[in-house]
Amino acid sequence: MSRELNAIITGASSGIGKAIALAIASVGGSLCLIGRDKKRLEQVAQASRAAARRTLVFPADLSADHAVEDLARYVKQNFNSADTLVHCAGAHTVGSFEKISVDVLDRLYRLNLRMPYALTQALLPLLKSQKGQIVFVNSSQGLQARAKASAFASTQHALKAVADGLRQEINAEGIRVLSVFPGRTATPRTKALFENEGQAYRPELLLQPEDVAQIILNALQLPRTAEVTNIEVRPLAKSY
Numbered sequence: 525m526s527r528e529l530n531a532i533i534t535g536a537s538s539g540i541g542k543a544i545a546l547a548i549a550s551v552g553g554s555l556c557l558i559g560r561d562k563k564r565l566e567q568v569a570q571a572s573r574a575a576a577r578r579t580l581v582f583p584a585d586l587s588a589d590h591a592v593e594d595l596a597r598y599v600k601q602n603f604n605s606a607d608t609l610v611h612c613a614g615a616h617t618v619g620s621f622e623k624i625s626v627d628v629l630d631r632l633y634r635l636n637l638r639m640p641y642a643l644t645q646a647l648l649p650l651l652k653s654q655k656g657q658i659v660f661v662n663s664s665q666g667l668q669a670r671a672k673a674s675a676f677a678s679t680q681h682a683l684k685a686v687a688d689g690l691r692q693e694i695n696a697e698g699i700r701v702l703s704v705f706p707g708r709t710a711t712p713r714t715k716a717l718f719e720n721e722g723q724a725y726r727p728e729l730l731l732q733p734e735d736v737a738q739i740i741l742n743a744l745q746l747p748r749t750a751e752v753t754n755i756e757v758r759p760l761a762k763s764y
């Protein structure tokens with residue numbers, strides 16, 4: 525039998541992070557959910573509670589250093605059985621290289637790379653004590669940058685490097701590190717993106733957040749003799 529999951533999930537108020545939270549709840553896990561929007565977080569918490577052993581909610585803007593420190597302190601005090609850290613909060617932008625400013629690059633870097641780096645570092649002693657696991661929800665852009673995505677893709681390439689280097693260091697301590705590289709997924713972010721680009725949004729042609737969540741849950745529940753390191757997942761319909 526796989527062991528119970530006690531998961532901290534950033535970006536849990538929406539999209540892929542929300543689906544991961546509900547998937548872990550469905551197998552009786554415990555959750556600490558993080559996002560800025562308290563109301564949406566509470567809705568996810570409410571939906572999880574029928575199946576989850578315990579659900580905590582920590583509303584925070586993780587782009588602020590103090591919020592990362594506050595979260596780490598909160599987890600140590602209230603959720604010291606945490607054994608799984610899922611990084612799913614992130615920011616995204618699309619635009620030609622000539623138009624994406626350095627300020628935008630800084631904003632992406634702060635949330636997509638600096639924050640997961642700092643949060644992982646802060647929680648590593650706890651995760652080590654639990655022989656836990658860390659999931660970085662990356663992006664297909666973390667493997668191959670496309671046009672109009674160099675700023676976002678650069679943070680995702682760097683996030684892969686963090687995961688790869690960390691894995692090499694901490695496997696020996698019984699911690700697993702997984703990077704997941706989804707293609708376009710039907711989430712509020714993608715809907716907004718399509719609308720901004722004036723494209724028809726057909727979510728049924730995209731990956732579903734629940735698909736990504738199920739794949740991650742499967743990897744988290746594998747026997748401890750195995751580690752899944754990298755997962756690429758694409759929509760089957762190549763419509764975009």
Ligand SMILES: NC(=O)c1ccc[n+]([C@@H]2O[C@H](COP(=O)([O-])OP(=O)(O)OC[C@H]3O[C@@H](n4cnc5c(N)ncnc54)[C@H](OP(=O)(O)O)[C@@H]3O)[C@@H](O)[C@H]2O)c1
Pocket residue numbers: 534535536537538539540541558559560561562564584585586587612613614615616635661662663664705706707708709710711712713714
């Ligand atoms: N959708 C796709 O096609 C796709 C494809 C590949 C990879 N991904 C990756 O999957 C992850 C989730 O994306 P999604 O599509 O599910 O997007 P989404 O529906 O917009 O969700 C993003 C999540 O991040 C949280 N978040 C954003 N800024 C935050 C901040 N400053 N502090 C704390 N939380 C913050 C949001 O919560 P609040 O708004 O409540 O703060 C929300 O829960 C991202 O890392 C993204 O790069 C998405």
